[in-house]
């Protein structure tokens with residue numbers, strides 16, 4: 001089984017874009033994003049109420065958020081700037097889920113001010129939240145199922161994860177929240193990352209449904225919606241299959257019919273906060289080969305670096321690579337494809353079979369639409385690249401400019417430096 005890796009522009013179209021917007025840059029395909037959003041909404045229309053709160057951290061660009069919001073998506077935020085981005089994109093009120101941890105008091109206060117659904121990470125945060133801004137009417141708690149749930153490669157075993165309440169703490173926590181005035185309750189968990197198995201996501205929902213039923217029958221807490229979290233995987237490698245979203249929704253609906261309906265909890269909302277699967281496959285890092293090198297290995301040096309896309313260097317993650325115009329060329333060469341950071345793990349690919357690449361060739365890194373530029377950084381004085389959006393009418397518009405040296409220096413005051421007495425011998 002396999003997934004075909006595509007790019008929405010021909011080499012000629014891309015060269016025309018590059019003439020205006022020099023490489024490197026991220027390109028996102030709006031039509032594909034919309035089609036995918038509609039597919040998710042259609043699959044989950046089997047529930048009385050469904051909301052996808054797009055995980056802002058995956059692609060924190062307000063233009064993309066606005067596109068997703070127009071398809072009915074909410075936002076999942078974890079920090080004050082992410083809450084502001086959601087607001088700027090027009091995602092407001094309970095469409096915003098605030099799933100944070102080790103949260104500062106002022107961020108809770110801001111989340112409450114804008115009417116976001118606050119998702120508590122720990123039982124001690126009930127008193128913390130009350131002190132920070134009072135207990136809102138609607139509140140969510142994050143469940144960590146511990147040894148009840150098998151681990152997942154990236155996120156690890158739940159019992160080793162820092163997130164969430166234990167089961168006992170949840171019962172105590174909801175009762176306490178009710179005593180303090182909360183009237184509407186949600187239940188959240190997130191136990192997966194880049195998980196391609198539909199069963200895994202269905203089992204997670206089942207765990208939440210069972211817990212919602214138990215909370216109702218034992219302490220009379222009625223959960224209004226469960227949030228199954230993020231973690232829906234994408235096939236980074238061409239030999240992997242995509243997650244069958246319809247199958248996930250169908251499986252969760254079966255669990256709903258088996259647990260939620262007999263427990264008398266229908267209608268119960270089903271929410272997710274998917275990031276990667278929403279934007280990942282519809283974003284590309286577009287770069288140019290600026291050097292080739294032949295030593296103990298053969299290298300292709302790109303004008304982008306790990307500072308633009310850190311997943312390969314950080315996790316050894318696979319990102320598919322193609323060379324526009326050479327899609328059909330035989331993969332006769334073996335290269336390490338590298339960036340310019342003074343770090344030997346700044347490699348987009350190690351010993352990858354590719355067509356012959358020459359200096360000047362455009363090189364496209366696939367599946368970079370989530371946790372791509374978002375994870376970028378400025379180490380080594382690297383400036384992060386900008387972002388372009390391919391509109392459905394074929395126009396390419398900038399949605400974030402490339403960083404400049406002035407951006408990099410923006411937090412420094414060189415006037416202060418000129419009068420700063422560093423001491424020492426003159």
Ligand SMILES: *Cc1c(COP(=O)(O)O)cnc(C)c1O
Nearest residue numbers: 055099230231232273274275276
């Ligand atoms: C990272 C994260 C997500 C999104 O994860 P994806 O793997 O991108 O779907 C959702 N919710 C929370 C709480 C997260 O930390």
